[in-house]
Amino acid sequence: MDKSAINRITAIRDKYKAIAEEAGDNYNLFKVIGLTSEEVRIHSAFLANLLNPQAEHGQKSKFLKLFCEQFDIPQFDHDSGKVTIEKYIGKKEEINGGRIDIDIFDKNGFHIIIENKIYANDQENQLIRYSQYGKKQPKYKLFYLTLYGYMPDEKKSCNYDKKQISLKEGNDYFLLSYHYDILNWLEHCREKAATKPLLREGISHYINLIKYLTNQNTNYMMNQEIIKEFLKPENVQSLANIKECLVKTQIELQYQFWECLINELKKKGFD
Incomplete structure (x- = not known):
């Protein structure tokens, strides 16, 4: 050369x-305060806030509606949606219990369950336990969210030979990525918040953080x-x-x- x-x-x-x-682009509030990969305190909290129609962003169900449209959940009543972070679903046992990262439910009992993974490993029978919780509801959809849309540890999280349980991607749970899916949804949220400067810039900082974590800067x-x-x-x-x-x-x-x-x-x- x-x-x-x-x-x-x-x-x-x-x-x-x-x-x-x-x-x-080198300035980001999340990086400044040293909180870039905190799953619960940052990522679940921020996403749940945008998805919550009762949150202080004042946009009611606009962001939740965008989420339902983008990820094919037409039956969900977004206007009545409520959001819980770290939802306790009972004592952790073989195939039941634990805490769901983000649980969104409407007046009809439809639950959107999101397992949020930045760098943490899967827990034992994790998706099976959340799937069992979902099956107790009138209707549910379970998402597995990672930076790049990775598959879960199927042997550890999705298969339990003792009870002959085997979860299948695209049927029992669905993959989401920050790299494309969440980033695309956030871009649409920012468009909706165009006339709300503080909200728009807050979303922009989070978009910048996602790009930083997924090497898209x-x-x-x-x-x-x-x-x-x-x-x-x-x-x-x-x-x-x-x-x-x-x-x-x-x-x-x-x-x-x-x-x-x-x-x-x-x-x-x-x-």
């Missing part, structure tokens, strides 16, 4: 750095442009050499770091 190609990559990096600074676009530069015919032949050099560069950087640390510790009297 010649010097001009390296200069173009540097220019791409500088361009996106300037874009991020100009747009204020300006760094993602920058990397895509750099990849295009690498894939130009005149640069492809150099990729193998670049990869080898990158590994050796990482090794050298680590060596220099530890060497520098040792020297600084010696200066301060450590042996």
Whole structure:
């Protein structure tokens, strides 16, 4: 790879750095207060608030209606919807009980059950327990929400041989992703809140947080442009050499770091 190609990559990096600074993309309230991946305190709380027709956002059931439309829940009466976070459904036993992250229900007893996963692992028989709770209601729909729409740990959360229970995705539960599904819904919510500046900006900060957690910020676009530069015919032949050099560069950087640390510790009297 010649010097001009390296200069173009540097220019791409500088361009996106300037874009991020100009747009204020590096500033996010959730990152400032150090709460980016708290499932209950941040993510479940924020989503539940938007979905709650009685919440202080003042938009009544607009956001819940958008949710029902986007995720195919036409029977749900959004105007009468009520939302509970960490819904206690009884003592945790083999296939019953526990706490549901978000439970939304209407006057007809229809329950929308959302299991919200950012980084936490599945619990034993978790979706089975929530499915059993749903089956006790007149009607329900169970969602498994993760950053990228991952499948749950089926052996741990969906299958229980002792009772011959096996939940199937697309039938007993449905996958949702922050990366696409929730982000798309939030964009529509922001459109509805266009004339409410504080609400609109609150949603914008949360959208920015989701993009940060799912690598969709300006760094993602920058990397895509750099990849295009690498894939130009005149640069492809150099990729193998670049990869080898990158590994050796990482090794050298680590060596220099530890060497520098040792020297600084010696200066301060450590042996």
